[in-house]
Amino acid sequence: MKNIKYITITIALLGIVLFTSSCIDDLNTVPLDEDELVSDRVFGKDLNAYTQSLAKIYAGFAIGGNAGGDAEQDVAGIDGGSQASFLRVLWNMQDLPSDIAHCAWNDPGIPDFNQITWGASSPWIKGSYYRLYYQINVANAFLRETTEDKLNSRGASETLKDSIKIYRAEARLLRAMTYEYALDLYRNVPFVTEDSPIGNVLPQQIMAKDLFNFIEQELLECETDLPDPVVGYSQNYGHVSKSAAWAILSRLYLNAEEYINQPKYTECITYCKKIIDAGYQLEPVYADMFKADNQNSKEMIFPIRYEGAETMTWGGMTFLLCMGPADLQTATNAKGAWQGYRAKSSLIKLFEKESLSENDARKSMLHTELTTNIEIVDQSSFKNNGTPVAKFYNVNKDGSLPPSSEAYIDFPLFRLGEIYLNYIEAVLRGGEGGSRTQALGYMNELRSRAYKTGGTITDSQLTLDFVLDERGRELFWEAQRRTDLVRFGKFTSGDYLWPWKGGVAQGKAVDDHFNVYPIPSDDIGTNTNLKQNEGY
C-alpha cells in the first residue's frame, strides 16, 4: 500500500511540475489586437505596410496624432491640436512675433510670441521642438527598417525594392526638411540619424555649420532617386518630388548668410531656376491658391494635404480657418470661429505704402471694414482691436462647397510665388546665374497677379527693402515672416518697429539673442551634451 502511495505522490508531483512549466510559458505574450503589432509582423513583402509607415511621416506635418482630432498624440505632454501641431506652432512662431499678426488669447506662451519676450520653458517652443524631433525619429525608424539587409532578409522582390528606394529618398528628404526648420528656428540642435545608437546614449549637439552641410548633402544625394516633378494634380500628389528638394535648397541657400555667415546666393538662383524651368505657373487668381481645391494649382510645389474628416485635427489648417472672426465663418466654410487672431496695423501699412493698394487682392483679405480700430489697444480684446483676416477659404474655386466644413485646403508649404521672391532677392544680393531684368519680370508677374489693374514697378523701385515688403504682402499668414525679418536684420533691431514689439504699444527693440529660439528647458535638462543658445 505504501508503495502505491509513494508512486501516486511522485506521479502527482511530476504532473504538477510539467503543468506549471507549461504555464510559465504563458508569460511570453504578444499583443492580441490586430492593430497593435511587433515590427516583424508589420513589415514583410507587401508594399502597403511601407507606404503606411511613410505616410506617418507626411501625416505628422498635417495632424497631431494617430487618431482623429489629435488623439493618441505623437508628442507627449503637449496638446496635439495646438502646440504640437507642426503647422499651427510654426505659424505662431513665425507670424506672431512679427509685423504681421497678434493673438488676443491669454494661453501660456502666446503673449510672449506677440511681444518677443519668450523663454526656454514656453510650451509652444517645447511643442515645436519635439514635433520636429518626432518627425526625425519616425523618418529614422523608417530608414532603419528599409535597409538592403532588412529587405533581403524578408525576401523582398526587386519591384518592392525599387519602390522602397524612392520611399527612402522621400524619407531622407522629409528628414532634411525637418532639420532645415530646426536650423532656422534653433540653429544648434541634437543630431540623430538612422545610424545613431538607440537607447541610453545622449545625442551630440550639432552646430549650425555642420547641420547646414548635412542638410545640403542629404538633399543633393536623395534628389537623384526622387521622381521628376509633375506640375498640377497627379496620382502622386502628396509625395515629394525633385522640385521639393530644389525648393528646400533654394530656401536653405537664401538664408545661408544668416545661418552660417557664408553667402550662397548663386546656388540659390541655380535651384530657383530648376523649379521655374520645370513648368510651374502662378495661380491666375491669388485667392484661389488658398481654396479647398488648390490641389489642382500649378503653383503648388509641395503641399501639406488636408482631406476633411479623414485628416482631422484641431491644429493645422483647421486652426488657420477657425482662428478668425465669427462674421466670416460662413463665408470661409469654417467649422468654428475662435476669434483670437488679427492683423497688426503694421501689416495694413505694408500695403498702404503702395499707391492704388485698394486694387491689391491680397489687401482685400484684411477686413478693415469689420473693425473700428486697426490699432490694438487692449491686447486681450478681440473686437475692434486690430484687423480680422480671412486668407483661407474652405470653398472651391467655382464657389461650390467641399463635402463638409472640415478643412480641405492643402497648405502650400512651398509654392512658386516664394521661389520667384527667392530668385529676386538672391539676384539683388549679388548671386550669379540670374539677371536683374529677369528678377524684375518675376516681380511684376507676382504683382500683376495680385492687382486687378496696374501694380507693376520699375527697375529703380526694385530694392532689397522693397523685396522685404513685397514678401510680407505676398507671403503674409503663411508662416514665413520671422525668417525674412531675421535675414534682413530687422527682427530685433530698432530700425523697424511694429505694435507690441518688446511689450510696448509702439514697439521697441529687443535683444539680439531673440533672433534664434531657445532649446526647450526640458531637453537642456535631460541631454547634458546640449549647450543652450546664447542669452537664454
Added chain:
Amino acid sequence: MAVSAIAQTGQTNVKGTVRDVNGEPIIGATILLQGTTVGTATDMDGNFSLQAPGNGVLEVSYIGYKSEVVPINNRTNIQIILEEDVELLEEVVVIGYGTVRKNDATGSVTAINADKLVKGFATSPSDLLVGKAAGVSITTDGGAPGAGANIRIRGGSSMSASNDPLIVIDGVPVDNTSGISGMSNPLSTIHPNDIATFTILKDASATAIYGSRASNGVIIITTKKGQIGKIKVGYNGTYSISTKIKNVDVMDAPTFREFVTEKYGEGSEQALALGNENTNWQSQIFGTAFSTDQNINVSGAIAQMPFRASVSYTDENGILKTSNLQRLTGSLNLNPKFIDKRLDVQLNVKGMYNKNRFANQGAIGMATQFDPTQPIYMTGSDYGNGYFMYLKSDGTPIDIALTNPVAMLNEREDESTVYRSIGNAQFDYKFNFLPGLRANLNMGYDVSNSDGDVIIKDNSPMTWTSGNFKKGFGENTHYTQLKRNTLLDFYLNYDNQFGIHQINAMAGYSWQHFYREEENSYPYSKEWARTVGNEFYKDGDSYSTESYIVSFFGRLNYTLLNKYLLTFTLRNDGSSRFSPENRWGLFPSAAFAWKLNEEDFLKGFQNLSDLKIRIGYGVTGQQNLGNGDYPYMARYMYSKAGANYFFGDKEYSLTAPLAYDENLKWEETTTWNAGIDYGFLNNRLNGAFDFYYRKTNDLLNTVSVPAGTNFSNQLLTNVGSLENKGVEFSINAIPITNKDWNWTIGYNISYNKNKITKMTINDDPNYVGVIYGGIDGATGYNVMIHAVDQPYGAFYVFQQIYTEDGHPIEGGYVDQNSDGKIDEQDLIPYKKSAPDVLMGLSSSLNYKNWDLGFSLRASIGNYAYNNVQSNREAYGGSQMYDQTGFLKNRMNSAFFTNFYTSQPRSSYYIQNASFLKMDNITLGYSFNHIFNGLQNARLYFTVQNPFIYTKYKGLDPEFNGGIDNNIYPRPRMFLLGMSLNF
C-alpha cells in the same frame, strides 16, 4: 433538602454564584429568566439572587464567555461555571492563502466583522469601510449612485502607477488594472449584506505573500457562508430619500444684473446680453430622490451540507436628475464536506445584473456658469428642441456658447447594462497518512460583460456646441466590453506542534490570466442615418489585450513556547508585462512577534489579556503600471479613424512606432513596520499601535528623454523613489456592558507623511517636477506638481499677496527669485491634496431594545484647488462676457475678490479642505420573539451625512485628485430600514 411544598406556579428566591473555570467570581454577569424580562446581574462577589419559579430556566451570559442555559430544577442555590469563549479571543483571521489566529498574527492586520460595523447607506463594500480602519482612507467620487471609490492604504506607494490596493474576494484577486466599462464601482458587484469579514493587510510582512501586486496593501473580503443548524431566513429592506445639502454660491439673477451693469454700464454690450428671466439653474438640475434596497437571504444546511443563498435588489436614484442605478445581485455558497469531513469543498458563486443611467455631470458645472437671467426654454427657433440656446444675429447657433444645463440632462441618455459574475471552487483536503498536512486547490473566475450607449438627441443644444462636428446630429457612441479573469491556486500546508515548538509551513503555486476586449462604434441616429445614407459617422475601434501572472510562494511560521513567533514568506512572481530579463521578481518578508502577555512576569496581570510586540520587514512590488500589457515591446500601432494621409486619390492609414522602454520593471516598495497589539479586561479594551516606514524604488515617472532617442519625447520608465512614514493607533472599547446597557466605541487615528525623494535619472537642478492637473477655464495651465522633496500631489501656484483687509491683489505675487518679473520661475510647490491625519470614531449604544449608533470621521491637513471659484470670479476681457454674445455667471465672492483678469494660478484658490464629518447616525429598535417563526426584527432610522464641519469654501471638501471641479454633490439621506430574521 428541605422539601417545602413549593407550588408549581409559586416563586421562590433563587440565589447563586457565577464563577469562571479558575474559580474566580464573574462580576456583572447577566442572569435572565428565560421567557420573561425578569433578570439581574452578579455583584462584586459573583453572587446573584432573583425571584423565579422552581421549573424556570436561567440564561447566564457574560461577554467573552460562552452563555449557559441552566434549568432551576427547584434549586435555591445554584453554582454556575462559565467557560471562556475561545472563539472570540482566538478569533481566526483570514490572511493570504490561509488563516491565522488573531493572537498569532505577526503583521499589521486589521480584521473587521462586517456585521459589527455601524452602517449607513451602503451600495458597495467600500461604503462600509469608510473611516473604520486606521490607515485606510476611502474617498468616494461623489454622490452619484454607485459612484466609484478611491481606496488608499497608508498613503499609497506610487506616483504614476496604480495606488489601489489588491482586493481579494473569496480567494480570487480581482483585476484592478482597469475598471469595468459602464460601472463606476466594480466592487458593488457584492451586496454589503453578503459580506462576512474584511481583512486589511497593511504592512509588507503580511502583504508580501501577494508579491508584485501588494505594494498598496491588500483587502481580503470573505462572504457569508451557511452553518449547520436550522434554516434561517433573513430579510433586510431600506427605503430612503436623498436631498441636496447645499448650492454653489453663484449670483442670482438680480445680483448678476447689478454686477454686470455696475462693471460695464447700462447700455454696454455686456449689459445688453442680459436676459429678462430669473432662473436658478442649480435648482433645476437637482431634485429629491427616492431609493430602495431589498435583500433576502437563506442559510442553513441541507443534508449536512451548509449553504447560503441571497438575492437582493437595489434601485437608487441620484439627486442629479436622470441619474439612476438598478442592481440585482445573487449569491450562492455551498460548503459540503466529504471523505470523513477531510475534504472540505467550498463553492461560491456571485452574480450581478446592473443597469445604470449616468446623468451628464457636466450639467453641474454648467449650472453654475449659465446666465441666470436667461430662460430654460424658448420658442420660435429651429434649433435646440425647445430649449434655450444662444443664437447669432442670423438665427444660427453660436458654436462656442455655453450649453443649457437642463437640456444637457434631459437630452442625453448614457445607459449601460453590466453582467458580472465572480466565483470559485475551493477544495481543501486533509491528508490521512500525515496528519497536519493539508492541500488546497482554488479555481476561480471573474467575468464581466458590459454594454452601453451614449445617445444625444439630434438638434439638442449639445449637438451645436460640442463634439467634433457641431452640426446638429447627436454624436452617439456604443461600447461593449468583455473581461475575463481566471485563477488557479494550489498550496500545501503543514501544521504541527513538537513539544514547545509549533511549525506551520506552506508552499504554493498560482496562475492567473487577465483578458479584456473592448469595442466602440459611432452610429448616426436613425433619422440622420436615413438622411446621410451612412450608418456610422466615424469608424469604430476595437482593442483586445491580455496578461498573465505565474507565481511560486511559500511561508514558514515558527512559534516557540507560544510566546515567540517568527514568520518568513517568499514569493517569486512572474508577470507577462515585462521583458524576459526583468520578468521575475523575488519578494521576501520576515516578521517577529513577542507575546508579552504569555510571559511569566505578566501572566499574573488578570486585566491584561493581550500584549504583543511585532516587527516586520518586507519587499513588495507594483506591476500595475498603467501603460498597457505590453509596455516593453517595440510595437507599431495602426492609426484610427480621422488619422490618414492621401497620395493622389488614395487614402492610406498610418503606422506609427510606439515609444517603449525594454528595461521596464515593476516598482518595488520596502516596508519596515513596528507595532503593538494590546488588550485589557478580556479584550474589552483592545487595539493596536503601529509605526511604519516605506520606501518605493524604481518609481515610475514619465521623464523627458533626450530628443531623438525614442519615439516620444517622454518615456515612462523606472527612475524615482518615494517614501512614506506614518503612525497608526486604534482602540476599541466596550465601556459599559450590563443587562440593560451596552456601549461599544471604536476610534482610529493615523498620520502619514510622504515625500518624493528622486524623480529623474540625473539630478537636474532645472527639473522642477511633473506638472499636471489641468483646470477649467485656462487651457494649458496646470496647478499640481510632483516634485522632489515635496509630498506627491502638491499644488504649483504663485504665492498671492493680500491687502491688509484680506483682499487678494490682482496679479500681485511674491517674486520668488527677485528678478523683477513674475513668470514661470516664480511658481512654487504649495500645500498638498493628501491629508496629514485621518480619524474615525464609531459608537454603538444599546439600551434594552434600543440602539443608537454613529460614525464620525475627520481629515486634517488636506488642501484643495477650488476651480469652481477660480473660473467664476473675473469679469474682464472674455472671462464673463464672450464677444460672440453671451454672459457667464459669477460667484458672489466676485464682489470681494474683484479680479478683472482671472488668476487661475494663484494660491488664493488653494483652500484648506480639512473637515470633520458625521457619516451617519442610526436609531433602531429591536423586537425579540414576536412570534415563533420570527426570531427578531429590527426597525431603524438613519440619517446619512447629517453634518459636516469645514472651513472649505467649496461645495464639498471630500473628493479625489485635489482639484474641485464639477463634483457630484453628496446628498443627505433619510433612511428607514427593517430587518427580519426568521
